[in-house]
Amino acid sequence: xxxxxxxxxxxxxxxxxVAASVAPARKVFIKTYGCQMNVYDSQRMGDALAESxxxxxxxxxxxxxxxxxxxxxxxxxxxxxxxxxxxIRQLKTARExxxxxxxxxxxxxxxxxxxxxxxxxxxxxxxVIGPQSYHRLPDVVRRARRGEKIVETDYAxxxxxxxxxxxxxAAVRSRGVTAxxxxxxxxxxxxxxxxxxxxxxxxxxxxxxxIVAEAERLAAAGVREITLLGQNVxxxxxxxxxxxxxxxxxxxxxxxEIPGLARLRYTTSHxxxxxxxxxxxxxxxxALMPYxxxxxxxxxxxxxxxxxxxxxxxxxxxLIERIRSVRPDIAMSGDFIVGFPxxxxxxxxxxxxLVRSVRYAQAFxxxxxxxxxxxxxxxxxxxxxxxxxxxxxxxxxLLAEQQREFAVSLVGRGVDLLLEKPGxxxxxxxGRSPWLLPVIVDEKAGEIGDIVEVRITKAxxxxxxxxxxxxxxx
Ligand code: 5AD
Ligand code: SF4
Numbered sequence: 001x002x003x004x005x006x007x008x009x010x011x012x013x014x015x016x017x018v019a020a021s022v023a024p025a026r027k028v029f030i031k032t033y034g035c036q037m038n039v040y041d042s043q044r045m046g047d048a049l050a051e052s053x054x055x056x057x058x059x060x061x062x063x064x065x066x067x068x069x070x071x072x073x074x075x076x077x078x079x080x081x082x083x084x085x086x087x088i089r090q091l092k093t094a095r096e097x098x099x100x101x102x103x104x105x106x107x108x109x110x111x112x113x114x115x116x117x118x119x120x121x122x123x124x125x126x127x128v129i130g131p132q133s134y135h136r137l138p139d140v141v142r143r144a145r146r147g148e149k150i151v152e153t154d155y156a157x158x159x160x161x162x163x164x165x166x167x168x169x170a171a172v173r174s175r176g177v178t179a180x181x182x183x184x185x186x187x188x189x190x191x192x193x194x195x196x197x198x199x200x201x202x203x204x205x206x207x208x209x210x211i212v213a214e215a216e217r218l219a220a221a222g223v224r225e226i227t228l229l230g231q232n233v234x235x236x237x238x239x240x241x242x243x244x245x246x247x248x249x250x251x252x253x254x255x256x257e258i259p260g261l262a263r264l265r266y267t268t269s270h271x272x273x274x275x276x277x278x279x280x281x282x283x284x285x286x287a288l289m290p291y292x293x294x295x296x297x298x299x300x301x302x303x304x305x306x307x308x309x310x311x312x313x314x315x316x317x318x319l320i321e322r323i324r325s326v327r328p329d330i331a332m333s334g335d336f337i338v339g340f341p342x343x344x345x346x347x348x349x350x351x352x353x354l355v356r357s358v359r360y361a362q363a364f365x366x367x368x369x370x371x372x373x374x375x376x377x378x379x380x381x382x383x384x385x386x387x388x389x390x391x392x393x394x395x396x397x398l399l400a401e402q403q404r405e406f407a408v409s410l411v412g413r414g415v416d417l418l419l420e421k422p423g424x425x426x427x428x429x430x431g432r433s434p435w436l437l438p439v440i441v442d443e444k445a446g447e448i449g450d451i452v453e454v455r456i457t458k459a460x461x462x463x464x465x466x467x468x469x470x471x472x473x474x
Contacts (some may be wrong), residue, residue: 028054029063033080034071036267037229038108040180044070045107045134047167052138061091064140065103065439072109072199073269081110082122082328089124103144105129109199115153131185131200137164155201161210171220177420177449179223180430183211183251184230189270192308192375193368195335196231203231208238208254210247215255224449225263225289225418225432226255233266234273241392249277256287262451263418265436267293268335269290271311271319283326290327291361291432294320295335299354300347303340306379313354320358331361331406331435338395339368339388341379348391355398361406361435363399367392376417407437414469419450431466439464 008056028049032042044091045067046056046346048124059061066088072078092102102353105127106118112130119125126144129137130153161182186201215226216230230236233248235243240254252264265466267437281288295314296302301312338348355363367388370377410433417431417439429441431454440453445468446452454466 024469025053025055026064027057027062028065028067029057029060030067030069030324031060031084032069033077034069034073034108036180036227037182037231038069038071038184040182041108041131041134042067043167043175044164045069045137047165047171048134048137049141049173050163050171052077052141059096060088064101065105066091067105070108072108072113072195072371074366075371076369078110078113081106085122085124087335089122092124093278093307101145101332103127105141107130107131107134107143109195112153112199113195115151119149119151120458126150128153132160137454163205163282164240166281167201167218167219172218172223177223177418178225179218180229181211181214181218181226181378182206182229184233184236187231188235189232189272189310190308192306192379193340193371195298195371195374198373200231201234205230205236205238208240208251208261211238212254212258215261216258221451222260224261224451225265228252228264228266229254229358230266231268232270232273234269234278247275247277248273249275249279252278252281252285252288256285261287262433263287263289265289265291269294271296271316272307274319274323277328279323280473282323282330289436290330291333291434292323292330293333293335293438294318296354297335297337298340298343298347299351301350303343303347306338306342307337307376313350317354323371329434333359333360333362333436334360334364336363336395336399337368339383340366341368341376341383342381343368343383343391348395351395352398355402359405360399360402361437362403364398365392365395394418397421404459407433407464410435410437410456411459413454413456414453415439416451417445417454419446419448419452421448433464437464437468438462441466441468443468445451 030042060066060341068081070081072084088104095102103126104124106125107129111128115128118128127140127150130142132155140152144150147255174291184205188194188203190197192438207374236248238246241251255264295308296316299313415433417428417433419431421430423430427443429445431439440463441454447455453469455469456464456466458465
């Protein structure tokens with residue numbers, strides 16, 4: 001999963017019905033940390049609050065309700081929340097002096113993992129709510145506004161997705177022509193470095209009908225591309241028509257039938273759950289984009305074993321070979337951890353070797369971060385920070401080189417772009433290539449939501465440039 005922090009807090013959009021209500025609307029500011037699943041959750045929390053009269057604001061000091069949707073994956077991510085709460089405390093004091101209230105909530109994985117502890121460490125917080133309880137958010141907020149301090153982190157018995165309101169058309173449209181859709185939550189893999197099985201609980205798959213209905217609603221509102229999300233998305237399973245057991249592959253075939261939906265993606269996958277139907281989907285479904293985020297974490301078999309990944313470097317390489325044999329243009333992406341306990345220079349060299357043979361188009365790499373409660377935290381052979389720094393630098397230099405090579409290899413090619421938004425300069429448009437890389441078209445190529453063929457003219461540092469492909473044969 002891509003755990004980069006979104007550049008800015010996400011806006012929560014609300015429907016016209018709310019804007020037209022008589023009582024002055026309260027405002028909510030939601031800041032999202034961490035992965036795409038949190039981005040999706042923040043939208044759903046916004047939808048739930050919209051129903052009880054909240055409108056979104058991007059100005060934190062103007063908010064009646066501030067929600068931090070947090071990430072616990074690495075220590076730094078969790079610590080960020082506490083420093084943000086320090087800043088918010090000052091804002092809240094200033095607002096109270098002006099006679100206005102501010103309710104502060106912590107949601108997401110830090111909320112789930114630390115619960116009560118958050119109230120002790122940060123008394124400014126009014127409510128703590130875990131990811132399984134978001135359908136209860138409006139009620140929790142009401143109680144918090146009456147002065148109750150609330151910690152809601154039980155794994156709810158009811159299905160939150162059944163109780164969370166769907167966004168209205170206007171809200172979907174304002175979020176753009178691409179959308180996330182969470183189909184699976186939690187993880188049963190228990191990699192020894194990872195908090196996810198503890199913070200998000202065991203694997204749960206949403207039912208087929210619920211997913212199809214949500215995808216149809218998104219498509220009807222103008223969404224052209226959906227990214228299916230799950231901590232272990234390719235472990236998704238459900239019951240198809242006639243009681244047949246479906247995996248992610250079958251689900252993708254079904255979603256590809258939805259009118260208007262042109263593109264499908266999914267993330268994040270575990271190598272052990274890439275089954276034959278899913279690989280066949282990459283071969284047979286033009287809507288399934290040729291991009292696969294398949295974390296490997298390490299290239300050393302010894303380290304993979306202590307990480308409890310339950311596959312070897314050779315298994316992973318063989319798998320990629322199989323996928324590439326059916327979809328040669330697939331762009332590979334991965335996650336890496338350097339400095340896991342016991343990692344020697346030779347282990348690290350094996351990771352570099354694996355990277356060299358895969359040739360990644362995109363990648364995310366991290367220094368091992370000790371997470372209390374996970375088996376890795378108590379293992380012998382913790383690697384000194386200076387070694388981790390040095391290894392990370394070397395790995396990132398190699399990955400950056402490969403990303404650059406991939407971008408340059410596209411120059412001169414005709415590429416289908418999904419036009420997403422106007423560019424920064426007048427007349428420019430920004431679109432998304434099949435390989436996820438953003439492309440700037442220096443002239444108007446079509447309407448937002450159109451898929452147009454362009455010709456890549458140059459590869460910049462973070463994006464590609466293109467012009468309209470006038471040689472295109474259609
Ligand atoms: N330390 C460093 N990186 C981690 N990740 C997960 N847990 C840790 C940890 N304790 C990384 C893995 C995972 C990605 C989402 O975050 O690479 O795939
Ligand atoms: Fe964490 Fe491993 Fe599960 Fe991924 S597969 S969420 S890294 S435990």
